[in-house]
Amino acid sequence: MQLDHIETFLDIIESRNFNRTADRLNITQSTVSTRIKSLESAVGSELFHRGRAGAEPTAAGRRFEAYARAMLSTWSQARHDVRAFNRFEGTLRVAAQVGMTRSVLPGWVEALCQVLPKASIHVESDYSNQMVTDLSMGNLDIAVLYAPRYLPEITYEHLMVEEYVMVSTFARAISEVNPDSYIRPGYTVVLEKTHSELIPALAISRLSMGSESLAEAMLRRTGGSCYMRSDDARRFTAECPSFLVEGAPTLYQPVHTAMLARRKHEPIIRKGLRALHLAVMSLET
Template identity: 40%
Template sequence: MQIELLETFLDLMETASFNRTAERLGVTQSTVSARVQSLETALGRKLFTRSRAGTQATAAGQRFADHARLMRHEWNEARRDVRNAGDHARALRIGLQNELATTHLSRWVAEFRQAIPDASFYVELDYSTQMSSDILIGELDMAVLFSPRHIPDIHYESIGEMRYVMVSTEAFTVAELRPERTIMTNFSPAFGKAHRQMLPELASAPVTAGHTVSVCELLTHLGGSAFVHDHAARDLIDRGICRAVNGVEPILQPAYFAVHVRNRHSHVHRKLLSIVRRDFAPPPAPAQAQSSA
């Protein structure tokens, strides 16, 4: 079966529109119709009905959707493995939340290579939504991310939390924080919401950033106040650039290990999960604010 048929079917399940699917795939509407007809002929069942109300999947189409997603995933996984493994026994593609790169990337890759020496590794830094989509279609084998999408075909496991503290080049207490001198941080939708709920008076801050490295650069060169992860906070404080802000509670950002459901019990994936979970040690005690005296 041609992979284009599956891609067209799954896109049509999402859009419920032959016109929209044709636009998204860059083909004509007649091509979409022909591909759907080819699938229906092969399966011996009608997959969609079309009316003025739109395109609806039949009961057969709904049943076929799970199989189609799995076949697409296996095809992409097989294509990657054959193309990218080279002289290694297997090729593993790993997605990592951008925010985790500076604190975990090198250590994890070193341990991955030691644990699975016959594998080649490709590491891609991205954001949660894209990584979940890539796992779903078989472009990634696993990911460590901040925001699970709760897609039925993806298995998520909690592995720990990142701890973020408010630091400042100028403020000692929460009362001294000023919106115009604050960098809003948005490491995930949940984090941004927690930030706004905790400190609503700072929501009008003129600058927003979603990566601790970028926030540290802004604090170093422009000054101000912002949440950064605890490791970076201690570095800024040790270098005399910032101080911890009294009266502001830390924000905890959960992290998750994500794999396709067909791989949730895979020996290789469980081994990688154990490395990630072990390395996600409990955070150190909060950095103490310096006295203004």
């Protein structure tokens, strides 16, 4: 199985047309067909339904897509690591929950550069489920996430608890919060569940958002009320005419670190975790 066969397969997934893929990859249509036939022979299944309307992936093709993308990702990471081998003393790939790009992540990156001055460092922000998948496939070394997905090869450790408080551009007390302009926090399963239990009157508000940054942007644009991470809430109230809502309960979100169990005691992993704890300590001071 060759990588150009994988790349051709993934391009057809996007283009839904053999001729269009041939143009995009600057190869002939017969080369595209040959590559796909070879790939189908290798996996033992038809990957596309061909017709006048184009090419639609079969059930097997849709199933194979995730593996194809993982193979390209692994190859790309392998090339990077090998190229970096002679220049750097190790490579570390880390990621944190999307919502932590303004809190933990910047301090973690700064600390990583200090404790690993000769290492190559790759940083991402993503969602829990994808980070767990990347860890299990070896495409990530350390993740900071909200929702553990328990797999035998991955170990989790409690890192911290984040506090969320309600902020409003209109209401000073929770009794004044208007459900029509309230944004329900759909950021995590834990927050949604806790919110429903503690504030049932606002659990049926019409607007819910899964992005904290989007919720803040809407508050700036149209006004209203929503939950924010406590440090973001302090910054927001300092920048905009708004209030911390009295009587609104604080919501708590546990945060975990995740890594492959077999790599937990590797020196570069231990240093990466040490940098993470330094970043968390700096947030608490």
